[in-house]
Amino acid sequence: MNYERSANVSLYFLLGGLVGAATALCLAPRSGRDMRQMLGERVREGQDAAGRAVERGREMVQRAADTLRRRRTDEGQYSAAESGFNGGERQEGQI
Numbered sequence: 762m763n764y765e766r767s768a769n770v771s772l773y774f775l776l777g778g779l780v781g782a783a784t785a786l787c788l789a790p791r792s793g794r795d796m797r798q799m800l801g802e803r804v805r806e807g808q809d810a811a812g813r814a815v816e817r818g819r820e821m822v823q824r825a826a827d828t829l830r831r832r833r834t835d836e837g838q839y840s841a842a843e844s845g846f847n848g849g850e851r852q853e854g855q856i
Contacts, residue, residue, distance in 0.1 A: 768818055775814060779807055 782803060791799065 768821065771814060771817070775810060 786796070786799060786803065
């Protein structure tokens, strides 16, 4: 749950920054050529920032998945040890 909230906050922050930057650029007095050049630079910066955010999100998901796998494995080993399950191998004296 904490990962989801963190990802949402990051996404909203990024979107707010992009909207604010676009608004400021459009309201600033510049020539058309300068405006297009600046917008192109901002778009590239936004793409870079989005790529970094996606990478951070992937890392967060990977860490969460690894944690869940470890917990599942730890619980499975505990349950197997408690139940006496030995992987289906026959023990001596068993039919």
